[in-house]
Amino acid sequence: MNDTHRVLVLGGAHIDRRGRIFGETIPGASNPGHFIVEPGGGGFNAARNLGLLDVPVRMIAPRGGDADGETVAEAAAACGVDDHPFVFLDRQTPSYTAILSHDGNLVVALADMELYQAFSPRRLQVRAVRDAVAGTDWMLCDANLPELTIAAIAALARDLSKPLAAIAISPAKVVRLKGSLSLFNHIFMNEAEAQALCGERPDNAEAWPELLRDAGLRSGVITRGSKPVVAFDESGAFTLAPPPLERLVDVTGAGDALAAGTLSGLLDGLPLAEALRRGIALAAITLSSPHAVAPEVNRARLETMVGLVAQACHLA
Template identity: 60%
Template sequence: MKKKILVLGGAHIDRRGRISGETAPGASNPGTWFEEPGGGGFNAARNLARLGFQVTMISPRGGDPMGETVGEAADFAGIDDRPFVFLDRKTPSYTAIIEKDGNLVIALADMDLYRFFVPRRLSIRWVREAFAAHDFILFDANLPEETIAAIVAKAHSLGKPVAAIAISPAKVVRLKPCIGDIDYLFLNEAEAAALAGERPEDAAGWPPLLNEIGIRNAVITRGRRELVALCEGRRAVTLQPPIAETVADVTGAGDSLAAGTLAALISGLPLEEAVRHGTAAATLTVQSRHAVNENLTPDLLNEALALVPKVRILH
């Protein structure tokens, strides 16, 4: 029987402008424009569905054509889509400008609608039933701080493991009140620094900082440098991501890493091995112009896994 994963968080429209030549700050840059459904939670949900899990997505959405586009993408991915639709409001959006090498220049997140996902919505009968029926809970930090705390509390009251995607340095701080109760956390260095209050120069500096603020299991990505995984607050490992032959777009890489890692964790692997699966998924994503690699399958992930090195033990 397929494992069931409940995802709560961002499901909106991603707009990405890609600069064709060398980036000229403060000037008009020739480039191309691309638009597709996205969002941290939604990207992870689509990856998990492609990897064979039964996925339900709960997210606020506007009563507009953009909301319909997101719903169609959820249906296409095989996700059980359960939005809260606000007919008089617009669907959130994320607009990014990307350099020709695929790296982010700047982004603007128009996410006001997510503040309407208040804790009392978790008491709706079908939401309560969804929590009870699923094996694992995943959310992202697009949601309000009090809702995040309520999600974590509800998951733990039901004995369900819970994971979080940090989204951004500005939003990851919403996790602070319940950080010690999140079973798995996925974030990048900037987001980790926003939580810890400092940014060590090398990988070995991260585990003690994470321990100090109560984090037990986490994966910190560091761009092309080796990522850091903290396992049960004691064991720490690093992993050098393979260099992708081509980088089409880095959007969604962190969400794919979270999904690939969680897929392996739910299948019974320890975090220090599961993170290799997440790295393989992220490598496939950056080679696609989409936030979710349209060709992702368990077999393709296994092929990519062969190119991912073994972890190195920090302590």
């Protein structure tokens, strides 16, 4: 087995079930709509996007010995992801079931993620995992994993001098990153997740960098829907406006795509402000697709979309 790859992803790889309501949402009633069932998970969505961009990427995640697990494996292969799961033959593959309004925004969701608790810190001591970490340029994890495991991943990355990024997943889960904030090179989050880390939300979005730095984070990207993204690192802080969309189809996977696109830029040696233009462009492609990972993603399509993303506006 060749243990050389550019990105190692440790996190969620499961089944997404998304129902979209056709008309106005009526709480407490039966709403006509339709379901899409496909593989998902923050880490897995990012890994598949990286694979479609021809970035050598390996994914390690828990998985059940069921048909859903086989579907996840097939999706990994289709996108060029080097898939190395921990398979539990007697368990179900995790799943995420979401109900979306007619305009693509989340109404409510149910996450059946208990199997991720089986990704304990001791799994990182397996020889194959340690070899995978040693053979990678970048590590990416998501907050689907247990807090102790995330802390162990961060410590391992530090000890082996591997840059590490994280996807926040949700306000409830991002707090699992709190104990290791100073060890992450970048965290990708939205404003609700940033508030969960800081304990407050500023009146002015440009204050996010100061609040997150005070919490211990060196670099972060805060998405704000259609409003400008706020980002910062050791060199400074800036905002970046996403390009206008003709139609928003589905928000699922957009944040994961942003993380993947940005990471691809960082791998190519771009500064964060330029790398994030790739991330925003990839998120825009995803927002215009009914899928969490747009199957039409490739390098050429991404570069075309990057041309529509304005340059960063640096903050004082």
